[in-house]
Every structure is written in C-alpha cells, then in structure tokens.
Amino acid sequence: MTRTLEWRLRLGLTEDDGTTRAEAVLDTGSAQLTGHGVARCNPQDVDVPAIGDELAASRAMKDVAAQLMKAADADLETVGAGPASGPVAPPYAWTDTTA
Incomplete structure (x- = not known):
C-alpha cells in the first residue's frame, strides 16, 4: 500500500x-497538536x-x-502492539550512560 500525506506545521514566535x-x-488533517516553548536571555549574556x-x-x-x-x-x-506502560528504551541514538 502506498500512501502520501502532508502534515502542516505552523510556528509562531514572539519576543x-x-x-x-x-x-x-x-x-495532521485529522488532529491538531499544539506545543509551547520559551527561551530567556540571561541578563549577563549578549542578547542575540x-x-x-x-x-x-x-x-x-x-x-x-x-x-x-x-x-x-x-x-x-489499542491494537495490542506493545507495552505502553513502564520505561521504554530509546529506539536509537547514543545511550545516556558514559563509559
């Protein structure tokens, strides 16, 4: 089965x-998710x-x-395809442990 979708992301910034x-x-066409983020400039740092x-x-x-x-x-x-409870290891990337 071949599928093509386009999801749109709108990103607004205010300072x-x-x-x-x-x-x-x-x-996503069937749902909307909204995320928020904040960044503060340290008063001792150069404002960039x-x-x-x-x-x-x-x-x-x-x-x-x-x-x-x-x-x-x-x-x-919902479809019985895996545990949704308890800690789940990341599927890829570097581990959090150091050698």
Missing part, C-alpha cells in the same frame, strides 16, 4: 524583553534574538513531538 515564546501547531528563536522553537517542536509520541503509544496499545 518581549529578552523572553522569546514559540507556539508550534501541527495539523536568533538564539532565543532557535531555543524557543526547538522546545515548542519538542513539546509537539512528545505529544505525537504519546498518541502513537496509545494507538499501539
């Missing part, structure tokens, strides 16, 4: 007095708005990703 806020809205944008946006998208994973886990449990 006020060294605090950047981001809102990411993922529209692009860094605040990157941090807040990445945090908002990480929030959406966590919600999407939670929905996928629930769907998997």
